[in-house]
Structure formats: structure tokens, C-alpha cells
Amino acid sequence: MRRILFTLAVIASLLVISSTNSNSQSTPIDQVEVAPNLYRLFVNNAVAVIVFDGDEGKIVVDAGYERTAIDLKNAIMRISNNPIAYLINTHIHGDHTGGNIVLGDENVTIIAHKNVKTFLSTEKKQGDKVIPAFPKNGLPSITFTDSLMLDKNGEQIELIHLRGGHTNSDIVVYFPNRKVVALGDLLFANYFPYVDIGNGGNPMQYLKNAEWIINNFPKDVILIGGHGPVYSINQYKEWVLTLQKTMALAKLQKEKGVTLEKMKEDKILKEWESFGSFFITEDRWLETIYPYL
Numbered sequence: 001m002r003r004i005l006f007t008l009a010v011i012a013s014l015l016v017i018s019s020t021n022s023n024s025q026s027t028p029i030d031q032v033e034v035a036p037n038l039y040r041l042f043v044n045n046a047v048a049v050i051v052f053d054g055d056e057g058k059i060v061v062d063a064g065y066e067r068t069a070i071d072l073k074n075a076i077m078r079i080s081n082n083p084i085a086y087l088i089n090t091h092i093h094g095d096h097t098g099g100n101i102v103l104g105d106e107n108v109t110i111i112a113h114k115n116v117k118t119f120l121s122t123e124k125k126q127g128d129k130v131i132p133a134f135p136k137n138g139l140p141s142i143t144f145t146d147s148l149m150l151d152k153n154g155e156q157i158e159l160i161h162l163r164g165g166h167t168n169s170d171i172v173v174y175f176p177n178r179k180v181v182a183l184g185d186l187l188f189a190n191y192f193p194y195v196d197i198g199n200g201g202n203p204m205q206y207l208k209n210a211e212w213i214i215n216n217f218p219k220d221v222i223l224i225g226g227h228g229p230v231y232s233i234n235q236y237k238e239w240v241l242t243l244q245k246t247m248a249l250a251k252l253q254k255e256k257g258v259t260l261e262k263m264k265e266d267k268i269l270k271e272w273e274s275f276g277s278f279f280i281t282e283d284r285w286l287e288t289i290y291p292y293l
């Protein structure tokens with residue numbers, strides 16, 4: 001009996017191993033060349049990673065989750081033989097930094113806002129679970145507070161910090177010759193955005209930063225957000241306008257004395273149901289903005 005149980009346990013553990021392996025090798029990664037030598041890799045139909053390829057090495061913006069990073073690395077290396085020179089994180093979140101642990105090594109310089117390094121270097125508690133600090137190879141070795149310029153592969157790439165929108169560590173990455181800007185999670189294309197209030201985000205500042213983006217890049221720039229499809233500046237304007245409309249509507253209700261619970265019950269954002277279909281539902285968006293209206 002004991003032998004049978006032992007055998008079953010071995011089979012069960014083998015099944016777990018093989019299913020983990022097959023999962024880790026089957027991450028869908030959709031690849032589009034958005035501008036010459038600049039690719040958007042859409043990992044698992046959810047998280048955008050940007051690869052700018054050139055003889056001086058690749059520049060990668062965001063790293064996806066740790067669990068998809070081996071497949072991501074393989075996809076990055078299928079583009080060309082050029083090694084990764086720089087890996088840039090647009091902000092602290094695990095779907096943008098988790099892959100640092102796999103992609104980062106002594107030849108890859110990780111760059112981010114200084115608050116990213118602080119966040120990833122700190123052990124965290126989630127209920128009973130302890131989330132350890134990142135190992136050294138996954139931590140940024142170059143950090144900045146306001147802006148940073150990189151001169152690589154004939155591009156003068158600008159990294160610009162926009163304070164307190166999605167988190168306290170947001171940067172946008174601009175490729176001026178290619179007219180592409182990576183916005184990280186300052187764009188959830190087609191959806192309500194997540195605002196991480198616990199980590200320094202603020203929905204009002206989020207919209208202010210969006211307006212800054214609209215006013216400070218060329219009219220024909222291509223915008224790549226952390227989630228959702230690639231946008232033109234006009235599409236971005238429309239998206240921001242929609243968010244403003246939802247806020248104005250909720251503000252009006254709040255001024256009339258309508259409670260948050262009642263707004264949710266009345267489904268006041270019903271018209272924008274599709275915006276709530278990814279991560280932040282209409283209810284969660286109302287919860288996010290209500291205290292600030």
C-alpha cells in the first residue's frame with residue numbers, strides 16, 4: 001500500500017512538473033514591428049513589452065511577469081542575435097518588473113525610477129505570505145528621479161518621470177526618430193486604468209499626466225501602453241475624454257448626495273461596460289475616483 005501511495009505521489013509530482021513545463025513554453029507572444037527595428041511584443045495578450053533592436057544592443061522596455069520571462073527572452077532573441085544592453089522598467093508592478101529576475105544578468109543594465117529600486121529591494125508581506133526582495137540581478141543598477149537620456153543605436157531615447165499618476169515610479173520612454181513613446185500603465189488602451197493609490201497613484205494626477213502626454217509629443221506619435229492595443233494620439237485623447245466623462249458623471253451624482261454604493265447599484269457607468277471588461281470593472285473605477293471627486 002505504502003509503495004502504491006509513493007508511486008502515485010511520484011506520478012502526481014511528475015504531472016505537476018510536466019504541466020508547469022508545457023505552460024512555461026506556450027506563452028502566446030504576438031509580435032509587431034511598430035517602427036523600424038522597434039517591436040511590440042504582446043505577452044499573453046495582456047502585457048506589452050517593447051524591443052528596440054540595433055548593433056549596439058537591444059533596449060527592452062518592461063519585462064512582463066517572472067512566469068512568462070523565459071518565453072519572452074526566447075522571443076526577444078529570435079528577433080536578432082544582438083544581446084540585450086538595457087532593460088527599462090516603466091514602474092514597480094510585477095507584470096512589468098517580474099521578468100527582471102530572468103532577463104537581468106551582468107551584461108544587462110536595468111534602468112528605472114529610483115522608487116522602483118526601493119520597492120523591489122524591500123521584502124513585502126501579503127497576508128501570511130512573505131514576498132522576498134528581488135535578487136541583485138533583477139534590481140535596477142541605474143536609477144534617476146526626473147529624466148535620463150540614452151544614446152543608443154542612433155536614437156536619443158528620453159526617459160521622463162511623471163509623478164504620482166499610476167504609481168510613484170512612472171516613467172515614459174520616448175524614441176524621437178521613430179516617433180514612438182512607451183507609456184507603461186499611463187495607458188490601459190480601451191479600458192479603465194488601474195490607479196495604485198497605496199503606492200502613490202492618484203486618479204486626478206493620472207489625468208493631468210495624460211494631458212501632459214497629449215501636449216508634449218508630436219501629433220503623429222505612436223503610443224504603446226502597458227495593456228491593450230497601440231494608440232494614435234487622437235485615440236489617446238478619446239480615451240482620456242471618456243475617463244473625464246465618467247468622472248464628471250460620478251461627480252455630479254456625488255454632489256447630489258448619491259452614495260458610492262447607490263452609484264454602483266444604479267450602474268451609472270453602464271454605457272462604458274466594455275471599459276470594465278479587463279481588470280478594473282465599472283465598480284472598481286467608481287471606488288477609485290469617488291474619494292477624489
Ligand SMILES: [Zn+2]
Pocket residue numbers: 091093166185226
Ligand atoms: Zn502597473
